Amino acid sequence: MLKINNLHVQLEEEDKQILKGVNLEVEPGKVHAIMGPNGSGKSTLSYVLAGRPGYEVTEGTAHLGDVDLLDIEPEERAAAGLFLAFQYPVEIPGVGNMTFLRTAVNAQRKARGEVEMSAAEFLKVIREKAKTLKIDADMLKRPVNVGFSGGEKKRNEILQMAMLEPKMCILDETDSGLDVDAMKLVSEGVNALRDEGRGFLVITHYQRLLDHIKPDVVHIMADGRIIKTGGPELALEVENNGYADILSEVV
Ligand code: ADP
Ligand code: MG
Ligand code: MG
Numbered sequence: 001m002l003k004i005n006n007l008h009v010q011l012e013e014e015d016k017q018i019l020k021g022v023n024l025e026v027e028p029g030k031v032h033a034i035m036g037p038n039g040s041g042k043s044t045l046s047y048v049l050a051g052r053p054g055y056e057v058t059e060g061t062a063h064l065g066d067v068d069l070l071d072i073e074p075e076e077r078a079a080a081g082l083f084l085a086f087q088y089p090v091e092i093p094g095v096g097n098m099t100f101l102r103t104a105v106n107a108q109r110k111a112r113g114e115v116e117m118s119a120a121e122f123l124k125v126i127r128e129k130a131k132t133l134k135i136d137a138d139m140l141k142r143p144v145n146v147g148f149s150g151g152e153k154k155r156n157e158i159l160q161m162a163m164l165e166p167k168m169c170i171l172d173e174t175d176s177g178l179d180v181d182a183m184k185l186v187s188e189g190v191n192a193l194r195d196e197g198r199g200f201l202v203i204t205h206y207q208r209l210l211d212h213i214k215p216d217v218v219h220i221m222a223d224g225r226i227i228k229t230g231g232p233e234l235a236l237e238v239e240n241n242g243y244a245d246i247l248s249e250v251v
Contacts, residue, residue: 001025001026001027001028001030001064001065001167001168001199002024002025002026002049002062002063002064002168002199002201003024003025003026003061003062003063004022004023004024004025004045004049004060004061004062004063005023005060005061005062006021006022006023006059006060006061007019007021007022007023007045007048007057007059007060007061007062008020008021008057008058008059008060009041009044009045009048009055009056009057009058010055010056010058011054011055011056012053012054012055012056013054017058017224018041018044018055018224019041019044019045019048019224019225020041020223020224020225021059021060021224021225022041022045022060022221022224022225022226023226024201024219024226026168026199026200026201027199028167028196028197028198028199029194029195029196029197029198029199030199030200030216030217031194031199031200031202031213031214031215031216031217032199032200032201032202032215032216032217032218032219033201033202033203033204033210033213033215033217033218033219033235034201034202034203034204034218034219034220034221034226035203035204035205035207035218035219035220035221035234035235035238036220036221036222036243037222037243037247038205040221040222040223040224041221041223041224042172042173042203042221043172043173043203045203045221046084046086046170046172046201046203048062048070049062049069049077049082049084049170050074050077050082050084050170051069051072051073051074051077052074057070064077064080064081064082064167064168065080065081065167067080069082075107075111076111078108078164078166079107079108079111079112080167081166081167081168082166082167082168082170083160083161083164083166083168083169083170084169084170084171084172085154085157085158085160085161085169085170085171085172085174086157086172089145089153089154089156089157090144090145091143091144091145091146091148092143092144092145092146093143093146094143095143095144096140096141096142096143096144097139097140097141097142097143097144097145097156098126098140098141100144101126101159101160101163102117102119102122102126104160104163104164105117105122105163105164108164125163126140126159126163129159129162129163130159132188132189132192133155133158133159133162133185133189134155134185135152135155135156135159139152139156144156150177150178150182151177151178151179151181151182151185151186154174154177154178154182154186155182155185155186155189157174158174158186158189158190159189161189161190161193162189162192162193166198167197167198167199168198168199168200168201169190169193169198169199169200169201170200170201170203171190171200171201171202171203171204172203173203173204173205174186174202174204174209175204175205175206175208175209176205183208183209183212184212187209187212187213188212190202190213191212191213200213202215206239207235207236207238207239210232210235214232215232215235216231216232217229217230217231218230218231218232218234218235220234220238220243220246222243222246222247222250227246227247227250228246228249228250
């Protein structure tokens, strides 16, 4: 599914190396979590996979199945089945949420050589999915994320994810700023999408999200590298002892 090999990334603007050889393989059907101290490069990894400008890959590779992600445009990566939910979802004034989603879904279908969803079919599907995420009809009509609360933005991202049916979902600190109820809704939304053909990479600062989205594999990232990999117990270790013990093991 997602295979990252020896990825080195630096900032384009200044000569600062952020990722220093990341290796990671997420198998279909699996949920991998990445935890790690602030500034360790977790968001940079998701930005680089999404194709956000400002970063330069100096070494290494990233593939989604057979697709060389680093070789194609951001929108082609999405069409190839990569979806990223960011810590700060963007607002799109003037574009209705539903219109945006329908355009995105059909653009992706077109890129995959599939037939477009009819208006009626789209409406049926989006209403169903919105209901489970407790997103009301009003939120579907409003401009994308404009004036949405933090929790509403995150739920809306999960709705986008549910509509696009990606192969590989990356969630970067989707739990930050969420109250307990919103986190539960978001987690349930993610769990509903768990499927043997789909991989997840859940980036989180805190263990609590992983109480709801149970990971198969947990990685600890520090200073631009994955320094430890284990099972769900690794997240509990971090919760109880912080990162200090793990960091000192490695140095
Ligand atoms: P994390 O998500 O693990 O907290 P980030 O990927 O956001 O870490 O950041 C990793 C390091 O790279 C930090 O030291 C951060 O300050 C730096 N960094 C990332 N992007 C930029 C940028 N555009 N300009 C300057 N520094 C950056
Ligand atoms: Mg951070
Ligand atoms: Mg981050």
